[in-house]
Amino acid sequence: MRKLVIAISMLALAASAAFADPVLGRQALMKERGKIVGGLSKVVKGEEPFDAAAVLTQLQALQANAEKFDVEALFPKGSDTGDTTAAPKIWEDMAGFKTAEDKYLADVKAAVAAAPADVDALKTQIGTIGSDCGTCHQGYRVKKG
């Protein structure tokens, strides 16, 4: 668990460095986001013991990550080409994209505020958050192989 926290902190540091390239910037934030959720999933699956303080730290890291996800700066017009899986729909429906991201942030904040006391509480929260991941990846990402 400690190793994971350190790894996440380092990732966070890397992600917070200003990226000249918005594509690299958003990819770094997404990678970090996935890592944190992955760590929490391990607790949900019972592969790691539930430690309320450590879980809260991770949820807070998830919130910090979500707050850094500035859609305007990370998805400027014209950043839909090159090595990216961002779907054109992002720019066709920027409002919908922002709404989905806002819902995600709100759900993460709610999880931090409710600081889960046991695995079941965390499981419900990760379920909600995971469904938010799916909402965005359903329409706003294209797998290109």
Add this chain to the structure above:
Amino acid sequence: MAWLKKLVGAALVLGVAGAAAGWLLSAPVRLDGADLAQLVGPGDVVRGKRIFYAGGCTSCHAKPGSRGDARLQLVGGLELKTPFGTFVPPNISQDPKDGIGAWSVGDLANAMLKGVSPTGEHFYPAFPYVSYARMKPSDVADLYAFLKTLPAVAGKAPGNSLAFPFNIRRGIGLWKRLYLSDQPVIPLHDGTPELVMAGRYLVEGPGHCGECHTPRDLAGGTRKGQWLAGAVAAEGSGVVPNLTSGEGGIGSWSASDIANYLETGFTPDFDSVGGAMVDVQRNMAELTADDRAAIAAYLKAIPPHPNGYPARKKSTK
């Protein structure tokens, strides 16, 4: 000029014979008595619910973008944009006029297992009856019972808009002769674990995974030699991933990784489900843990293939 007359005459005869043969060969074929006999007796609603989610009916037949209980209002209307044209899944709610409320269980079985409508027309294989054809008639009867519990919703979805010659329904009869079969795709020897057999049924039958995850030939049939190797998306854009253990596939995923992905939508490398699979995963989450384990066991057992789609062109930008 007698020879010319003869030639024209022969050509005419051949043409008429060919047309007649084509007409006969393209005729809709319905279930026979033995199959229909398996449909007697009321289906089981609980078992039917499982088939409903395994079959993914709601992914195409609910109003696009529906969430929660709205996914059970099977009013149709999603647009599937393909190289053949745009297919629009119809209303299959219990509305007797706009939906399928007036259908008998035999009608549903003929639709799902033979791709034939109650009025005797072919359905387009965008409705994945080529996979459903591998289902047990008793599962269709259970599904029928479950569908009966869902709401009637009025409203007809717009029709398909297809390019010539795909707009000629009768032609599908010939296509079916090439591709419609109730036989399993992957032969499994005697003594194969029960779990793998159960997974084969779910994946190749109701789950119709191969419809998107297997590349297609020029005539639009799936290439069985590249079964589940991934494909260029037939609908929309992008690619559909390789489910085999071949290069580019999911060989590094354990069976429990696969089952967990189907339950939670998270990949083992902390990514999340995306694209059209988001709806599919929501359906898979409704199945039992045993069903998901069976699907995983089957995917670990199938022959490996490299990706069934071309490598991504690196941007020159």
